[in-house]
Amino acid sequence: MLSPGFMLSQHPFLGVSLDGRLISFYLLVTVTMVLFLIMLRIVNSPFGRVLQAIRENEFRAEALGYRTVIYRTWSNMLSAVFATLAGALLALWLRYNGPDTSLSFEIMIDILLMVVIGGMGTLYGSVVGATLFIITQNYLQDLMKVASNAANGIPLLRDLVSPDRWLLWLGILFVLSVYRFPAGIVGKLRAKALRPS
Numbered sequence: 001m002l003s004p005g006f007m008l009s010q011h012p013f014l015g016v017s018l019d020g021r022l023i024s025f026y027l028l029v030t031v032t033m034v035l036f037l038i039m040l041r042i043v044n045s046p047f048g049r050v051l052q053a054i055r056e057n058e059f060r061a062e063a064l065g066y067r068t069v070i071y072r073t074w075s076n077m078l079s080a081v082f083a084t085l086a087g088a089l090l091a092l093w094l095r096y097n098g099p100d101t102s103l104s105f106e107i108m109i110d111i112l113l114m115v116v117i118g119g120m121g122t123l124y125g126s127v128v129g130a131t132l133f134i135i136t137q138n139y140l141q142d143l144m145k146v147a148s149n150a151a152n153g154i155p156l157l158r159d160l161v162s163p164d165r166w167l168l169w170l171g172i173l174f175v176l177s178v179y180r181f182p183a184g185i186v187g188k189l190r191a192k193a194l195r196p197s
Contacts, residue, residue, distance in 0.1 A: 028089050035085060040123055042078065051075050117177050119184025128185050136173065141166045 042048050053061040054068050062068050091097035101107075110133065118129020144163045151157040161169075181188045 024092060028093055031085075031089060035082060036123065036127070039082065043123060047071070047074070113174055115184075117174070117181075117184060119181075119186035119188075119190075122184070122186045122190075125184045125186035132185075136170060140170060140173075144169065 050061065050066050050071055053064075053066070054071055058068055087097065087102060090102060094101055114129040114133045115126055116129070117132055118127065119125025141163045144161050144166055147161040148158055148163060151161060177185075183191065
C-alpha cells in the first residue's frame with residue numbers, strides 16, 4: 001500500500017492522485033506529530049525535569065536523592081528509540097537507506113543549522129529551525145533569480161545576486177541569524193517572554 005505504484009483510486013480526488021506516495025506522506029506526518037507529542041510529554045514530565053536537573057548540575061541532583069545513572073540510561077534508551085523511529089521514517093520516505101542518506105556531512109551540517117537557527121534545547125526550536133531552513137533552501141534561489149533579473153543593468157550587483165551564489169547567501173543569512181539570535185529564535189522569544197516588563 002505504501003509503494004509509489006499503488007493506486008487507491010484511478011480517478012484523482014480534488015486534482016490529487018491517491019497513490020502510495022500520498023499515503024506514505026500522510027502516514028509520515030501523522031507518526032512525526034505523534035512522536036513530537038510523546039517527546040513533549042516526556043520533557044514536561046517529572047522524568048524530564050530530573051533529566052534537566054542532571055544536565056544543569058549532576059552532583060546536586062544526586063545529592064537530592066536521584067539515581068542519576070538510571071536516569072541517564074533511560075534517557076539514552078529513549079533517544080535511541082526515537083532515533084530508530086526517525087531513521088525508519090526516513091527509509092520509508094526515501095525507499096532507500098545508506099550512509100549517504102543518513103550520515104553524510106551535508107546532512108549533518110543541515111541538521112546543525114536547523115537546531116542552531118531554531119534554538120538548542122527546545123523541541124519547538126527544532127521545528128522552527130527546520131521549517132525556516134527548508135523554506136530558505138527551497139526559495140532562496142528563486143528569489144535571487146528575480147533579484148538578478150531586476151539588477152540586469154548593474155553588472156557587479158547582477159553577479160553578486162546570481163542564483164549560482166545561493167549557498168554564499170545562505171551562509172551569510174546563517175551568520176546573521178546566529179549574530180542576531182545567539183540562543184536561536186525560540187530562545188530569543190523565551191527570553192523576551194520571561195523578561196519583566
